[in-house]
Amino acid sequence: MQTVPFAPEQASSFAADVDALYGFLWALTIVIGTALTLLILYFAVKYRRRIEDEIPRPVRASHRLEAVWVGVPFVVAMGIFAWSADIYYRMYRPPAEAIDVYVVAKQWMWKFQHLDGHREINELHVPVGRKVKLTMTTEDVIHSLFVPAFRVKMDVVPGKYSTLWFEPTKAGRYHLFCAEYCGTSHSGMIGWIDVMEAPEYQAWLRGAAAGASLAAAGEQLFQQLACNTCHKSDGTGRGPSIQGVFGKPVQLGNGQKVDADEAYVRESITNPKAKVVSGYEAIMPTFQGQVSEEQLLQLIAYIRSLASVQGTTLQGGTAPAGQQTK
Amino acid sequence: MNIEVQEQPPRTHYLNATYGLKSWLLTKDHKRIALLYLASVTFFFALGGLFAVAIRVELLTPQGDMMQAETYNRVFTMHGVAMVFFFLIPAIPATLGNFLVPLMIGAKDLAFPKLNLLSWYIYNVGALLTLIAIVTGGVDTGWTFYTPYSTTYSNGNVLLSGVGIFITGFSSILTGLNFIVTIHTMRAPGLTWFRLPLFIWAHYAASLIMILGTPVVAITILLLAAERIAHVGIFDPALGGDPVLFQHLFWFYSHPAVYIMVLPAMGVISELIANMTRKNIFGYRFVAFSSLAIAVFGFLVWGHHMFVSTQSVYAGLVFSFLSYAVAVPSAVKVFNWTATLYKSSISYNTPMLYGFGFIGFFIIGGMTGLFLAALGVDVHVHDTYFVVAHFHYIMVGGTIMGYLGGLHFWWPKITGRMYPEGWARFAALVIFVGFNLTFFPQFLLGYMGMPRRYYAYPEEFQVLNVMSSAGASILGIGYVIPLIYFAWSMRYGPRASANPWGAFGLEWRTSSPPPPENFKETPIVTWEAYEFRPRHEAEVIDITRH
Numbered sequence: 001m002q003t004v005p006f007a008p009e010q011a012s013s014f015a016a017d018v019d020a021l022y023g024f025l026w027a028l029t030i031v032i033g034t035a036l037t038l039l040i041l042y043f044a045v046k047y048r049r050r051i052e053d054e055i056p057r058p059v060r061a062s063h064r065l066e067a068v069w070v071g072v073p074f075v076v077a078m079g080i081f082a083w084s085a086d087i088y089y090r091m092y093r094p095p096a097e098a099i100d101v102y103v104v105a106k107q108w109m110w111k112f113q114h115l116d117g118h119r120e121i122n123e124l125h126v127p128v129g130r131k132v133k134l135t136m137t138t139e140d141v142i143h144s145l146f147v148p149a150f151r152v153k154m155d156v157v158p159g160k161y162s163t164l165w166f167e168p169t170k171a172g173r174y175h176l177f178c179a180e181y182c183g184t185s186h187s188g189m190i191g192w193i194d195v196m197e198a199p200e201y202q203a204w205l206r207g208a209a210a211g212a213s214l215a216a217a218g219e220q221l222f223q224q225l226a227c228n229t230c231h232k233s234d235g236t237g238r239g240p241s242i243q244g245v246f247g248k249p250v251q252l253g254n255g256q257k258v259d260a261d262e263a264y265v266r267e268s269i270t271n272p273k274a275k276v277v278s279g280y281e282a283i284m285p286t287f288q289g290q291v292s293e294e295q296l297l298q299l300i301a302y303i304r305s306l307a308s309v310q311g312t313t314l315q316g317g318t319a320p321a322g323q324q325t326k
Numbered sequence: 327m328n329i330e331v332q333e334q335p336p337r338t339h340y341l342n343a344t345y346g347l348k349s350w351l352l353t354k355d356h357k358r359i360a361l362l363y364l365a366s367v368t369f370f371f372a373l374g375g376l377f378a379v380a381i382r383v384e385l386l387t388p389q390g391d392m393m394q395a396e397t398y399n400r401v402f403t404m405h406g407v408a409m410v411f412f413f414l415i416p417a418i419p420a421t422l423g424n425f426l427v428p429l430m431i432g433a434k435d436l437a438f439p440k441l442n443l444l445s446w447y448i449y450n451v452g453a454l455l456t457l458i459a460i461v462t463g464g465v466d467t468g469w470t471f472y473t474p475y476s477t478t479y480s481n482g483n484v485l486l487s488g489v490g491i492f493i494t495g496f497s498s499i500l501t502g503l504n505f506i507v508t509i510h511t512m513r514a515p516g517l518t519w520f521r522l523p524l525f526i527w528a529h530y531a532a533s534l535i536m537i538l539g540t541p542v543v544a545i546t547i548l549l550l551a552a553e554r555i556a557h558v559g560i561f562d563p564a565l566g567g568d569p570v571l572f573q574h575l576f577w578f579y580s581h582p583a584v585y586i587m588v589l590p591a592m593g594v595i596s597e598l599i600a601n602m603t604r605k606n607i608f609g610y611r612f613v614a615f616s617s618l619a620i621a622v623f624g625f626l627v628w629g630h631h632m633f634v635s636t637q638s639v640y641a642g643l644v645f646s647f648l649s650y651a652v653a654v655p656s657a658v659k660v661f662n663w664t665a666t667l668y669k670s671s672i673s674y675n676t677p678m679l680y681g682f683g684f685i686g687f688f689i690i691g692g693m694t695g696l697f698l699a700a701l702g703v704d705v706h707v708h709d710t711y712f713v714v715a716h717f718h719y720i721m722v723g724g725t726i727m728g729y730l731g732g733l734h735f736w737w738p739k740i741t742g743r744m745y746p747e748g749w750a751r752f753a754a755l756v757i758f759v760g761f762n763l764t765f766f767p768q769f770l771l772g773y774m775g776m777p778r779r780y781y782a783y784p785e786e787f788q789v790l791n792v793m794s795s796a797g798a799s800i801l802g803i804g805y806v807i808p809l810i811y812f813a814w815s816m817r818y819g820p821r822a823s824a825n826p827w828g829a830f831g832l833e834w835r836t837s838s839p840p841p842p843e844n845f846k847e848t849p850i851v852t853w854e855a856y857e858f859r860p861r862h863e864a865e866v867i868d869i870t871r872h
Contacts, residue, residue: 006770022703022773029693036664036689040682043667047603048674053828055604055859056671059867066612069661070654077650080700085643087702092639107479141475142569144634144709148775151706155635157570158474159563162636175784179709179777181468183475184395187780271566288564 011174011195012150013167017087019151025080091152094165098133099126102214102297105156106139108185110176113294115301117210117217122191124176125208126168127201133165135262139293144180147193155180159270161263168195218302221295230284239284240277246307251278265300335742335821339839354439355842357740360425362446363416366453368809370412377405379802382764382795390782398781399466400482406469408460411491412453414725415583418590419501419536420449422732423529425740427505429833429840430523432514432849437507438500445500452494459483459490468779470580473561473572477553485551492547495540498586502536505529514832516851523831523855524600524613528593531617535582535589535624543579546572570635577628585624587721589617591728592659595684598731599663601829602678603670606856609662616655623652633704642701649699656692660685669867675827676750680731683758687723691716694769712772718765730757730808735829737812738822742839745815749807757804763797830856 003010004023010016047056101124102113112120126132136145138156145164146153149172154164178189196204211217222228230239250260253276258264267274269291272284291299340357350358380401384392393401424442428435436442459465465482467475476484509530513522550572552558559565561572600607607613629637629645663685672678694716698704707713738744767790776787783791825834836845854861 004773006774008773008775018702018706021700022697022706025693025697025700025703028696029690032693033689036660037686040664040667040685043664043670044672044674044682047667047670047672049604049671054671056669057865057867058606058857058859058861059608059665059669061609061611062868065665066609066658066662070658073657074651074654077653077696080696081647081650084700084702084704085646088633088642088646088705089639091702091705141479142472146709146775146777148706153634153705153708157563157636159569160636175775177775177777177780181399181472181475181779183466183479184399186399187390187395187777187782 008148009170009172009174010149011168011170011172012147012152013169014087014091014151015149015169021080021083021087024083028076091165094133094163095131098131098165101126101132101134102301103134103136103145103156104139104293104297105136105143105145105178105189107141107183108178108189110145110178110189110191111294113214113297114210115214116205117213118205118208119211122176123194124191125194125196125201125204127198128168128171128195129198131165131167133163135161135163135297137161137293141182142180143178143182143189146177146179147174148177149174150193153179161266168193171195171197171200214298214301215305216302218298218300218305221291221298222302225287225291227299238280240280242303243306243309246304248307250275252276253278253280253282262300265303266296269296269299335823336837336839336841338841339742339837340842341742341839343842352443354435354443356424356428356436356439356442357840357842359442359446360421360423361740363420363424363449366446366449367413367417367421370408370453371417371805374405374408374413375802375805377401377408378798381405382798384781385783385791386795388783388785388788388791393781395781396466399468399779400464402779403465403468403482404460407456407465407487407491409721410469410583410587411494412449412456414587414721415498416449416501417587417725417729418594418732419505419529419532419586420445420497422594422729422736423501423505423590426525426736426833427508427529428512429739429836429844430526430831431509431512431517432832432845432851433508433512434843434845436504437512438504441500442504445497445504448500449494449497452490452492452497454490455493456487456490459486462486470576471550471572472576473550473553473569477550477561485554488547488551492544495544498536499540502533502540505533506537514849514851520611520614521851521853521855522614523593524596524607524610524617525590525593527614528589528596528617531621532586532589532593534618534621535586539579539582539586539625542575543583546575546579549575570632570637573632573635574628577631578625581628581631582621582624584717584720585620587725588728589620591684591725591732592617594728594732594735595663595681596659597831598677598681598735599666600856601735601827601831602673602675602681603666604828604830604858605666605670606854606858607662608665608668609658610855613659613662616658619655620652623648623655627652630699630704633701634708646699646701650696653692653695653699656688660688660692673827674751676745676747676754677731677735677827679751679754680727680734683754684724684727684731686758687719687727687761690766691719691723694719707772709778710772711768711776711778714778715765715768715772718768723761723765727757730754733808733812735827736833737815738826739833739838739840741816741819742822742837743815743819744822744826745808745819746811749811753804753807753811756800756807760797760800760802760804764794764801765797767791767793767797830858 004019100115104111110122112124136156138158142157144155150166152164152166154162174193176191176193230237231242233241233243235241245260249257251257270288273282276282463483465487467480553561560567561569596607627649629641630649633642771790822838824837832849
């Protein structure tokens with residue numbers, strides 16, 4: 001698939017599709033623009049005023065012609081819409097199997113955290129040919145993670161997680177930019193995505209110093225913040241057990257069922273009253289302001305690491321009434 | 327066609343009927359108020375232009391070396407604020423609209439002359455506050471003021487400039503109100519809706535947007551102020567708020583706002599083409615209705631600025647679909663203008679050159695809008711120079727071409743003098759070349775990945791940036807030339823007759839300049855729109871039976 005002129009390298013599985021639509025749109029623009037320009041120039045010359053007070057005959061309106069040039073552009077527009085919507089929809093559905101990386105943006109840097117504990121700042125190493133899913137948030141203002149070579153971009157918004165996924169198809173070093181104005185050093189909030197062939201990637205994994213894995217850090221935090229006093233692993237605590245929960249549907253007290261994903265866990269920590277599990281009381285205090293975004297990711301990674309553990313059923317958890325909360 | 331060919335320019339007209347500063351500052355004459363606005367908007371155009379020069383000079387080199395990052399951020403913000411709120415929104419409606427709406431419908435003035443004067447003062451109060459904000463340190467949030475940067479992190483004069491914009495918004499609302507009431511109630515006898523000039527239809531549609539949309543941005547600014555002063559929490563997730571809500575509120579006005587900027591320009595282009603070709607605009611009713619369609623649909627597409635904002639994918643699909651729908655009426659106008667040229671009698675005067683220029687730029691600007699509405703492509707080009715190029719093609723290539731074309735066309739009517747045609751054509755050419763050189767490379771820069779609002783950039787983007795800056799210097803010269811010859815013409819230009827172009831329209835059936843009361847006698851309209859050749863006299867060409 002040839003690249004269009006003045007485009008970044010095609011380095012992800014999306015790039016060729018986006019370039020194809022882009023190329024088509026330029027072709028359409030050039031064809032229509034040239035046709036109209038030539039027609040206008042032709043009319044401009046042919047019907048130029050020859051006598052100063054000449055007055056041309058009026059031309060009757062034509063509803064048929066109007067219908068044509070309303071209908072045809074509309075149909076073409078709908079075609080473009082459908083084509084581009086398809087690409088967009090695929091960009092918005094992250095695959096089930098992907099390497100997860102958590103991203104915390106702040107003025108003016110990008111912090112990447114691999115689940116295994118590798119932490120990177122302004123640089124992200126990924127293997128070629130494997131799907132990568134970024135779960136992102138920001139500590140301060142809205143930023144936007146943009147990798148032109150992959151043709152992907154997603155804003156990061158405080159208070160929530162946004163996701164972006166890609167499959168790199170070509171090894172290389174590609175620009176990473178912040179694409180949402182965020183203050184003084186907005187144009188300095190840049191970095192690199194390093195896509196490596198498998199052997200090089202393995203070497204990097206071994207070589208780069210990794211801290212404790214995110215999940216291990218999260219487990220420590222779980223004890224430190226005394227989460228385990230309510231969220232007992234045998235399900236007898238005032239709060240539901242967190243074993244075997246992540247990634248599965250959860251029954252809420254108001255009858256709704258939601259998926260226990262990253263956003264659910266984050267919200268349950270920062271705003272516990274929002275979604276209360278069925279059978280439990282809304283007594284969990286909020287940890288808003290007491291845990292940083294990175295610590296939240298550690299806790300999520302820990303809870304996630306227990307996803308495949310057989311958990312006790314969430315129904316009928318004993319929640320003694322009248323107990324003092326902390 | 328019955329034109330009163332006036333041999334002698336009038337002795338007394340609206341410019342010299344009364345003298346003195348008070349007669350201008352306390353005038354209720356819509357024509358004088360139009361000139362007061364002309365002075366104000368020209369000042370802000372120059373100010374915004376200076377900021378643009380600073381931007382383009384800084385971007386000559388990949389490093390940030392001309393000014394500090396903070397300064398650059400203030401410069402691009404103030405370029406946007408000055409140009410959008412204080413030039414582009416009022417430019418055509420408050421100068422050409424104010425001057426021409428009563429004349430075109432055969433009225434003595436607008437419905438509310440005092441509100442008209444008040445609107446100019448309100449504009450100036452807001453403008454003054456914003457100017458103070460600019461000189462006492464500026465604002466660095468971007469003209470879009472996204473939260474939470476603007477509410478919690480920016481150190482600039484956010485509140486002061488916000489208040490300035492808030493106040494000036496009322497000027498816009500009053501103008502819109504005045505136009506709507508005037509067009510409904512003060513048309514001359516015989517001037518039915520479908521006999522109106524398309525300039526009037528365009529201003530009517532733009533006025534609807536002014537009245538319905540501006541209050542939303544006013545409230546949004548108030549919420550921003552409440553958040554910044556009192557930390558109410560509406561945009562703060564820690565307090566249960568949502569920063570993206572700001573974007574919805576902001577764009578709900580700011581997208582229709584771009585139609586406030588472009589619809590009047592399209593109205594001007596319709597007048598230029600009809601009069602410079604001496605034909606009714608082909609598909610008059612379709613063009614008239616397309617203005618209304620754009621105004622209505624324009625309110626439904628704001629989310630196309632937010633495709634990667636974390637708004638849901640389904641919202642993205644809906645907004646993309648509607649954005650394509652709103653493109654259709656704009657395309658209809660371009661096709662109808664082109665068809666008007668068929669079997670017409672085209673004069674190559676400066677107004678027509680600006681008309682051609684508008685169509686050329688609008689084709690590119692409009693088609694690149696299709697790129698941005700395409701979800702899959704927008705993910706890549708959002709917040710890059712591709713967007714910057716697109717909107718400059720429409721706002722500068724579109725609105726400013728319409729504005730300049732209109733100024734040239736109606737200059738003899740407004741001032742009683744002609745501008746020098748040779749220099750004017752030369753300037754139009756310089757503008758055309760300079761504009762393309764400035765902004766076309768930016769489409770390429772955007773797709774290559776250069777983000778917006780970057781004051782330093784990777785080396786590989788330099789060549790296109792240098793081209794763009796070179797173009798900007800040419801464009802700047804192109805804008806300065808008319809400034810000079812328009813001023814020159816007011817004293818030394820040849821005096822103009824009532825209808826130097828042989829144009830249609832009631833404004834050409836009174837003297838140049840008009841008397842204070844516009845018409846010696848209220849005209850009675852017995853002809854159709856742009857009926858250069860009375861219908862019963864001519865055989866009408868049927869384009870579909872060839």
